Amino acid sequence: xxxxxxxxxxxxxxxxxxxxxxxxxxxxxxxxxxxxxxxxxxxxxxxxxxxxxxxxxxxxxxxxxxxxxxxxxxxxxxxxxxxxxxxxxxxxxxxxxxxxxxxxxxxxxxxxxxxxxxxxxxxxxxxxxxxxxxxxxxxxxxxxxxxxxxxxxxxxxxxxxxxxxxxxxxxxxxxxxxxxxxxxxxxxxxxxxxxxxxxxxxxxxxxxxxxxxxxxxxxxxxxxxxxxxxxxxxxxxxxxxxxxxxxxxxxxxxxxxxxxxxxxxxxxxxxxxxxxxxxxxxxxxxxxxxxxxxxxxxxxxxxxxxxxxxxxxxxxxxxxx
Numbered sequence: 001x002x003x004x005x006x007x008x009x010x011x012x013x014x015x016x017x018x019x020x021x022x023x024x025x026x027x028x029x030x031x032x033x034x035x036x037x038x039x040x041x042x043x044x045x046x047x048x049x050x051x052x053x054x055x056x057x058x059x060x061x062x063x064x065x066x067x068x069x070x071x072x073x074x075x076x077x078x079x080x081x082x083x084x085x086x087x088x089x090x091x092x093x094x095x096x097x098x099x100x101x102x103x104x105x106x107x108x109x110x111x112x113x114x115x116x117x118x119x120x121x122x123x124x125x126x127x128x129x130x131x132x133x134x135x136x137x138x139x140x141x142x143x144x145x146x147x148x149x150x151x152x153x154x155x156x157x158x159x160x161x162x163x164x165x166x167x168x169x170x171x172x173x174x175x176x177x178x179x180x181x182x183x184x185x186x187x188x189x190x191x192x193x194x195x196x197x198x199x200x201x202x203x204x205x206x207x208x209x210x211x212x213x214x215x216x217x218x219x220x221x222x223x224x225x226x227x228x229x230x231x232x233x234x235x236x237x238x239x240x241x242x243x244x245x246x247x248x249x250x251x252x253x254x255x256x257x258x259x260x261x262x263x264x265x266x267x268x269x270x271x272x273x274x275x276x277x278x279x280x281x282x283x284x285x286x287x288x289x290x291x292x293x294x295x296x297x298x299x300x301x302x303x304x305x306x307x308x309x310x311x312x313x314x315x316x317x318x319x320x321x
Contacts, residue, residue: 014045023313131293139285142245157225235276268296
C-alpha cells in the first residue's frame with residue numbers, strides 16, 4: 001500500500017508516520033507540509049530519530065499513491081477537496097470531522113469497524129471517528145444493541161492534552177494544565193452528533209439524550225469515560241450481551257474487572273467494563289486518543305479497505321508503568 005500523508009506535522013501526523021514506517025505492507029511515498037517542506041520528518045517528530053530519513057514536501061503526487069490520509073484541522077478537508085482534484089482510484093481516510101455525519105452527497109463511510117466493517121471494506125472514502133466519540137460509542141454500543149438506551153444517558157470523559165492538537169494554546173500550556181482539571185463544551189461537544197448517529201444505527205432509533213461533559217486532564221494521552229444508563233436489565237444479561245458484541249473484535253475487549261486508562265494508552269485497544277447499582281448501569285471505557293481515537297483506527301480502516309489483516313502493524317503494547 002503506497003501512502004500519502006497531508007498535514008503531517010501535527011501530533012496525529014507524527015503518530016501515523018510512526019505506525020506506517022513499521023507496517024510490513026505499507027510504504028510512505030510522501031508527507032506533505034508546506035511550512036516544513038525540505039525538513040527531515042524527525043526534526044519535527046523527534047521520537048523518529050534513527051527510524052526514518054523521510055523529508056516533508058510541498059508536493060502532492062497523487063498518482064503515485066493508493067491512499068491519502070488527511071491529518072488536517074477540522075474544516076480543512078472539505079475545503080481541500082473543493083480546491084484539489086484527487087484521482088477517483090485513490091482512497092481517502094479523513095481524520096477530521098468534516099464528513100462524519102451522513103448527508104446527501106456525502107459518500108464517506110463512518111469508519112468505526114465494530115459496526116461498519118463491511119461498508120469500510122468496500123469504501124473509497126472513510127471518515128475516521130472522533131476520539132471522544134470512539135471511546136463513548138464503544139462503551140454504549142452493546143447497550144444500544146440490547147435496546148437499553150431508553151432514558152437519557154449521562155457521560156463524563158477526560159482526555160489528555162494531545163487531544164487539543166500540537167499548536168500551543170492557553171489550556172495546553174504546561175503551567176496551566178499541570179495539576180489542574182477543567183470542563184469544556186459541556187452538553188455541546190461536536191462529537192455528540194456522531195455518537196447519536198451510531199447509537200441510533202445499532203438500536204434502530206434513539207430518543208434518549210446524551211448528556212456529555214468533557215474534561216481536560218493533566219496528562220498527555222488517553223481518554224477515560226463513564227457512561228450511566230438507567231435500565232432494569234440484570235447485570236448478568238448485560239455482561240453476556242457486551243461479551244457477545246465484542247467477542248470477535250481484535251481491539252475492543254470486555255474486561256471482567258474495573259479498568260484503568262494506562263491499560264489502553266500506547267495501544268489500539270478499547271477496554272470496556274460494566275457494573276450495576278440498582279437501576280443504574282455504569283459503563284467505563286478507555287482508549288488512547290491518538291491511536292484507537294485517531295491514527296491507530298485510521299490504519300485499522302486502511303487495512304480493512306485493502307483486504308489486509310486488520311491488526312497488521314497495530315499490535316502495540318502498553319507500558320508497564
